[in-house]
Amino acid sequence: MDNHRHGRLLATLVALTVVTVGVDLSHPGLADPVRSGAAAVFGPLESLVSPADSARVSQLTHERDALQLDQQQRRLEASDTRALGDLLASSSAQGRRLVPARVVGFTPPGTPSGTRRVTIDAGARDGITKDLTVINAGGLVGRVVSVGPWTADVMVIGDKDLTVGVRVGTRGVLGSLSPRAPAPLAPRADGQLSLALVQQGQVQAGDRLTTLGSVGDRPFVPGIPVGTVVSVDPQHGQLGRTAAVAPSVDPSTIDIVGVILTGPRDTARTSDSPKPT
């Protein structure tokens, strides 16, 4: 009989415990009042029993904080290293000499709308001069407009004064990219740019844009990805075909960039003629 009563008691308590385990697994916060109640009872007993060793505790706390700081530093360094690796591995960087730099300043929100510049932490002493191309792993970021001894200012794509000559699509149709849509059309959506084709070329949504390049590779080297055509504008009286373009680089998130070092050509190009068959 005793065993019988004990058996029922045991079964009830085991069932209650299993329910508690289930509740704690599914809703982890619910058991907290129970734990804090137990802590109120048992905590003072534990502190009574443990020897007070505050010097060791404070030393361990210092070590823990120092290690946490160190870990945060390493995480930042790791993400920087990854970004730099992506930049150097990107197609725009192949075969070119880059100065890697980081964005350290940007135009404040109060400036007249349309100005979009950032400051990077490489300058004249690092070999930067005016009118060099700035890229990141995604594509074209902009061009260098002013240079200080250790920093430089970059005009970022989307700035009202930045116009880039581009080639569109697989056939390489010539066009020019600027932020402002031509007169009869509505202003572009936030972040989008406006492509105007030179002469009557063909363009369709999804075509990729790359830089045309400039004389002496200043300010733009050829072949850097710039963006993708989002939609072609219907003819509303503008001269030539125009399209809306989404840039391949998000100007609000640029961090690690590379400045492509180019110089004027100093070797003459050799002439060539077809070989006799």
Added chain:
Amino acid sequence: MISRPTPLIVLRVVLVVVAAILGASVLPRPGGATADLVLLVVVAGALMRGAMTGALLGLAAGWVVDLVPPGGSPLGAAALSYAAAGALAGLTRRFGTWSALLPVLATALAALVIQGTRLLVAAASGELLDWSRAGWSVLLTVAVGTLVLPLLLMLERAMVRRRWG
């Protein structure tokens, strides 16, 4: 047992609480492993009274272990594992002859159940399985048990002789 708590039951509860607090704070931890004093109290009770008492005592002891800060997670898992260990220890009495080695065997089995459950819970939550800590815990518990368990059994028998439990 339900009608009025005998002095022996009160003594067991006090021993469990003391053992839990000592185990959580003061005991030395070579390599993270401790000797499980609470388990020894449960095994002593189970060896004296059988599997049912062992299971009930283990359930109560496991709850105390879960609640004494910092406690275990999930809440109640230690209670179930100590209940199973207590029941197993009680069953060794039924299925084995009493000898000097039986308490050691019961302690070893109970400690294996506890550490095994802990490893299972760790595996289920995807943590690293600390086999060395589990093995050392079992060994330390058995080693301390060979010294402490006879004392606990003597205490229980003395209380029963004096009709206090």
